[in-house]
Amino acid sequence: MPADLTLTLVMEVASGILIVAGCLFFLAGTVGLLRFPDLYCRLHALTKADTLGLGLIVAGLVLQNPVWPARLQLVLIWILALSAAATVCHLLARSSLAAGIEPIREPGGSSAGVTSAGEDR
């Protein structure tokens, strides 16, 4: 039994670390959304960081959950969220380019960058 107990403990700790790391990515993504200068940078921050964060949290939860179908479901959720985020990001960027919104070229950005997420369309 001690071997099992150790395994469980290791799994618990690993799971905790993964989930906390995932949350950190979400935090980073949110900070990026609020602080980045233009739509394209924000999309980048949101989709990349959040997808990775979700992946880490899913991995942590898979370690915690002993049931195989539930683990598969969790992974399926991640795959679906991943594909939806990627597609939506692509569509948003494409329609913004088509609408004539120019990406910012220089680091630092222009004055337009300080508007909050709610105000740009």
Added chain:
Amino acid sequence: MNPVDLYMLAGIVITLIALYAALTRAHLFWKVLAINLMGTGVFLILLAAPSRRTPEIADPLPQAMVLTGIVVAVAATALALGIALRVIARSGLPFLPDGDEEDQGSGGSAGEASR
């Protein structure tokens, strides 16, 4: 304080501030938004308060009522937004004219104008 109490109090607060907003915001879209929020406030009361009073067993009846309420709210929102768009199409503005204005309008001036 019990967490369920928190949700119940939030329900009361949201219901009533949404009612206030529905009556004081003139813009039609905010009225529709506020009515939606008012509904969710009532749903919070409906779900939190009974489970607070009988914590020993989950009560499926409020859940069924809230589910029905959500569907009704979607239906009402769709119709309200449709009519609001027509109000904008007719008058160019997302507001309802004052009741008095409307009252005067039907009788005298507009009738004359149509002659």
Added chain:
Amino acid sequence: MTALGFLLDAAVVLLLVGLATRLLLTRHLFEAIVLFVSYGLTLSLAWVRLGAPNIALAEAALGAGVTGALFLNTYQRLTERIGDGPKSPLLEDDGSRDPPAWFKGVLGGGVLLLVLGAGWALLGAGRRPAFLPHEIAARLPETGVQNPVTGVLLNFRGYDTLLEIAVLVAAMAGVWSLDRGSRRFGRARGEPDEDPVLHALTRFAVPVTVVTAVYLTWVGSTEPGGAFQAGSLLAGAGVLLTVAGVLPPPTAASRPVRAMVAGGMAGFILAGIAVLPLTGQFLHYPEGWAYPMILGIEALLTVSIAVVLVELFVDVPAVPEPDPALESVDPSGDPLGRALRGKEGS
């Protein structure tokens, strides 16, 4: 764990009240709509915390999802109409039309009193013996399903659910009667979107969504799920197909669409009437028939609900310029008479 749970609850509640207040106070329509969707998603978190996963699903799909999409779609029509002028009163409400301060003051005072009164009354209410929940739990086996919420919705109180479908149909007929007709949405059939990514997502996501919807309908009898959640999922797939140009937009002009909208309700009523000679009461399922009948009704409802939701989403018209003929107060108060008269005159 309880302390952590309490912190989470407190955070959710504060977020809910904060989002609601901000959304009701803001003057920018787009911000309000975004806040509304965030509010809906936070609310579904609250439903999970309150032990109501059925509602959490419905709230995320319908409350935040479909309603948010309806608002965004309508917003899109407004921006099309005014072009690039962001200061239009359509999108920015400066509050100049709001009622006078005295009205706000009186109403605000009344509302405050009501909040305090209701809060005091409800917090003061003590425990009471629960009769109905025990009764429902005891008689659930007779309903033919194991999910108590489904049992209430489709058997104990099936009549309410039938009328709830009637509410949806009434809203649908109302929207149709606004006669917005066959506005082209997305692309016409046979003219697929040139975007490969959207196309790939459609091909991948639609089958997955349909399978999930079927699963949700079927699992609703034992676990969280059911016709409404499944219907809104299916509606998501339908919207995707319409946007990608695979399906023509459903309109009132199409007879199959009308048949599918009315079909769920018709099937429900006919099932209720069919059992009358056997059991004597409307919707009183004969013994052993409850489960198959409920499943059949749920399947029909899922399709109906999906079609109604797609239609409500897709069929939002462009807003025309005010028509002078219709803008002025109609002197006859009776447009049909006037329309006829115009006909005769010409």
Added chain:
Amino acid sequence: MTEFELWSTVVIFGPLLASVVALSARPALLRAGLVLGSLSTLVGSAGLWRAVALYGPGRHPLGGWGQPLGIELWIDGFGVAMLAVTALVGALTSLYANSYFGDLSELSVRDSPAGRGARFFAPLWLLLWTALNGIYLSADLFNLYVTLEILGLSAAAIVTLAVSRQATVAGMRYLLVSLIGSLLYLLGVALLYVQYGTLSLEGLAAIGPSGPIPAIALAAMTVGMAAKTALFPFHAWLPPAHAGAPAPGSAILSALVVKGSFFILVRLWFSVYGGGSPEGLILLGVLGSGAILWGSILALRQVSLKRLIAYSTVAQLGYLFVMFPLLIPEPRLWNADAWTGGLLLAISHALAKAAMFLAAGNMSYAVAEDRLTSISGVAHRLPMSFFAFGVGGLSLAGLPPSAGFVGKWLLLRSAFETAHWTWIAVIAVGGLLTIAYVLKVLRYALDRDEAPEDFRPVPRRMEWAAALLALAAMALGVRALELVELLLVGGPFPW
């Protein structure tokens, strides 16, 4: 299967099924839907009337569960009387609507602004009819909420079938009032469920609600329902909505729809709360008196025909609330005269107001205008509509032998018995004002000797529908005894 179970199924699910048929929106099927809806409600309510007269109040446990687990329909005299008058008004209005909208389809529906929307009048109206029948039979708080929502959505949609700016704005305002009112009602339902853990009206009546939470609940529900019933001072939405709708819609809204929320108020205050509080009843009576006076004065000042009739609805609804304090003159005592008198007024108002709106619809159909000055001389060309309007108006004013007369007389008698002189004065002044505004219309209609030249013939069926309704309002007074007997089955406290 009892008679109650059979006929209540027919009366609710007949029109619901008919709305499915009508949703197909082919002209032939639209007609089939209206016929199916009318027949099922007429037959169903006749069957229920017979059953109630034979056996007293009855019930229909839907799904076989019975309250409190499931939903029950409760069939008593009050509900059946409302069902019957709804069936009569509804059937004749359907007949009218068939010509009113059908006429349009011959003229190529596509080209007129309202045309294609008008195809949805029949399904919307049949859904509305279902909701009304559902309200009159329901014995469950939450079920009433769902029926109220069907009623509100379909009624607002019917107002916006008229495409003018005025009608659209009125429909929007109506929808908003209706939604807020329903949510206030739902808030009350939630509070009552929190307190007592049941949704059954019968169960609540057995408990006898009292205490702070039920009091707040009753207040919320009363404000919500009063707003939907357009009780003074919540009446501002009503005149533009009722005047702006297409003629058959006006008749339905004014005669029938406002009675739905009124019915719920009566059920709540008396059947469930056992009379509520005397102060509350007097407050409702005072608001009713305000409605009678204010509505009548505004009706007198209108220059548009349909608006005058709409303001008259505001005034007439006031009488129904004067019934509230008269019904319970002392705690634990109810006055049968006030009960039958008030409800007879509700019923006769339904018939008379439908007749007046349909007749007004005929007149403005003929001259394509709605102003009082433009209908001058119409009486010569449309004698039947003129007759319908006059008879309906006299019934409204309470002249014998109309049903309005019997109702007012009973109400006055109950006020005399308990020496409530204020209410007597209000009822009397309201009657005089009613006569004044009815005569005002009649004077315009008879104004000129010759008929107006610019005149479009009105389909015979539309004239007949209005005239038959007016005759029914008159004849009801002659046969009022049967109705009084029916209304006493169950009385205000059925449980």
